[in-house]
Amino acid sequence: MAAIQAEIIEGFLCPMCMKDFGTVTQLQHHFEDAHNAEDKAVFQQLKGFFDKAKKKIMGDKETNPFMEQSVSTAGDSGLGAVISGFDPSWWEPQELGATRSHIDLCKAIRGARVDHFVVETNKLLIRLDKLLAPDAPTEPKRRKAFEMSVVRWVPDKEVPACMTCVRPFGFMTRRHHCRLCGGVICNKCSQFLTHAFAQKLVNPAFAFEGEGFLKRSSSDTSINSLSLMSPEGEQHMRLCKVCRQLLERRDSMAEQRNTKPPIVQLYEKMKMCIEEAESILQQYLPMVDCLSQGETVYSYRDAMILRTKIVKLYEAIDQLSKRILQYGLNLDPPPNIKQLKLQKAIRMYASNFMQDNLMGLQNLPTEEEVKRLQDIRKADIQRKIAAERQAAMDAQERERIQREKDLSAFSSPFDSPSKSDSNPKSLGHRRQESAGSLGRGWKPEGETSNASRIADPMLQQMEIIRGYVRQAKQAQKFDEVAMLEQNLRDLQLEYTRQRQAGNDS
């Protein structure tokens, strides 16, 4: 017995002199005063220990007041975009109005109060753990001595009246001790903690069902204060009201953290489905757009698979929301009105979601249609390419003629001021001009007729375009450059083709 006591001493103990101090702050002050000279490291260690202990204590609850909350700072993006109304367009987007937070002040005040509960509750739990130890004596006399060793029982003579109801003790009202705090109470004010519930409090993994505290049957058949058994044969422990409240507070908080009512589970499943559907939709919609335009970026099969997935998810959402709507209708007692209202609202949320998305869910074109569309597009593109090429050639031809004229007028077109300052804008314009000549047809020029006069019109043409490329590069019009270079390549291809054709004939 003595050995046990030597092993575990509770309270705010100084690690140096093993003295007990009432509170954390007192202990810290003592340590800083009395052991200041001693190793700083020990102090640091101690501080670390306290921080850890504090964290453990606080972490035991659902909330952690020492952790900064960052939920509220979640991005407010997209708010500016949600401008509705009749005509706000003449005013620029608006940032969120001023705000001010009081949560720090609130936490500081609350923290001071809650610390007290936590410390007290943890004391009780340590004692409860000792009392429940498997090797604790059960024989009444030794049991009492053991219980008194766990917590100091307030001596009878110090307490003339019940600490809860202030009724004076006497012959009719006997004194009883709370096993967790040692306070003296009357029989009426005693609370009885069942053994099973006590187990659960100490060990959260312990499965527990039913009432945590025994109901008092009647004042006459008082539960024997000495025996561990209630008249119903259940093991119990006598407590005062204050201790009961502390334990219950802890239990309800743990309970709330650990359990999820079925409706929440259903809801979370539904939410997951909705989120998944949303993310798939984002992939699916551009696919449909592309396919129905005959593009071949996405495969038909992939789109089909996504579509089936979405439809399946919608079915799941529908089912789940229906289950939520009907949840508990045949239970006894049926859920309250607010709960039903909530269930209805969730169902409405789900059906709104489906209406917004499913109704607008575009059907895929059939496979044949896709093929057909793709063929059309291919043909279209080819036609376009051909037309462009033709136009380009046509334009080049006209330019060549123009240039010949120019040549006769100026010695060198690139040296003349009118040409050297020709900006990319005029280049672009020229291109448009050539595009305008689309459809006039392309007349193959008999190169042999010109060949004698100028070395080769095509080669010359290429030289001109190269000149334009240089100009465009200087003006940093890179899209023009790309276009011109494309022309140049086409021209080169054409040139080689013609050369071959010429050689063949």
Place this chain on the structure above:
Amino acid sequence: MNVILAVKQYVSKMIEGCGGGMKVLLMDKETTSIVSMVYAQSEILQKEVYLFERIDSSGRETMKHLNCIAFLRPTKENVELLAQELRYPKYGLYFIYFSNVISKQDVKILAEADDQEVVREVQEFYGDYIAVNPHLFSLNIVGCSQSLNWVPAHLSRTVQGLTSVLLSLKKCPMIRYQNSSEMARKLAESVRQVINKEAALFEFRKTDVAPVLMILDRRDDAVTPLLNQWTYQAMVHELLGINNNRISLANVQGITKDLQEVVLSAEHDEFYANNMYMNFGEIGSNIKELMEEFQKKSKSQAKVESIQDMKSFVENYPQFKKMSGAVAKHVTVVGELSRLVGAHTLLEVSETEQEIACSGDHSALLQKIRALVANEKVRQVDMLRLVMLYALRYESHSNNDLSGLKEALRRRGVAEEFRGMVESILDYGGRRGRGSDLFGNQDPVAITKRLLKGLKGVENVYTQHKPLLITTLDQLIKGKLKEAAYPYLGTSQLKDRPQDVIVFMIGGCTYEEALAVHLLNRSTPGVRIVLGGTTVHNSKTFLQEVSMATRGMGERR
């Protein structure tokens, strides 16, 4: 400078801050109105807010699986109720937002009640006013004054409302007020006090031109709220009454149950948004268009023969349903309006009203008023308004026959208390109470303008009248507003022309003025004006306002 958006952003932020999962929105009576003006229920539902509860309702159940967003005004009762709630929390976690400045003491009360550590957030979000349109807000206070001075409770609510508008728009303004009004001066000083006290809150990015808060008094222009209106929004308010965007049609004959109360919100009703500023005549043709479009659609829906038809029906269904609702609503409202106009010869009444307000020759007008007062179809309230307008216009006319008109009212059976209103309106908005030249009698420019107008004729006899506010704002924007009549509070003055203007009308503004501000905003780029009032009046509420303001003054006569 969009008050609807400002409040909406606050509400969105609250909901976001609460994270995922099922939510309940806990409000008080006023914040319920505030939220309902900017968010449709279906819209807020899509953000997983499934329940809406009043903090003072007793029938709330414990539902720990819901997180609670509490949006409340920082009143004593609310703090107490909330502290009680926190001691025995009904919901999982609490995110608390107050619509205005809350004292440290109150935060302490809440913190001490929160032994279960359910509070996650305590913030001030300054959405403490009713946003009616993007440029119009109200505080829903009818009867803000007594014996022509502030009712203290209403003054403090007005100061709270006005400062919250400033905070939500992030404006720390220069304040100008109407010199002739003691109430305006008092309000201006009270607002200044709050700004000084909460200086840290009002530290915003400096703009080149400081915003202006302009505080005016309804008493300067008692004519505007007495006139019949012919734009959709103003007309609905005048004839049916708009209360937080809601219109009661319960008195309409043969109304179906789902149309007994309809919501007219420009935020969520496209037809209304497009037509709220249209004239009655234009609305008639627009609603006909709407009907035709609807019929075309419903006809094409009617013959659902092929699968193709069915598919297109399903695809159009949500839109179709929405449309049929809108059609039924607007057809009913416009139908009721035109019934009222016809039954009470409002066109004739309105024409005379406009003539009294704008021009007209005394003896001819007197004849017209007499004829209308004798007309069986004209409502008593319309007669009363005509006589009140006459009293205001010809207060100092040597031949005015007010007593004759009052006698005529008596003969038609208008109750004594209403006949007394003719005197009350003179106390409220008569010559002695006014600081400016309402009828343009003194200013030679205004007189010539009026003469010219008389020569040219008017475009629309029912909309000749322009509220005084237009002139005031016009001068303000041009930097011509007289310093003596509208002094700055404090020493600093605006050198440039103002850009951001918040105008507040003590005693309530009207939808006619809201329209005027809307048009001013459109026609003057670079200038943004927001209009507010202790309430938005129609003639009925304005008569209440006047009778409350002048209560107990009758004995002096």
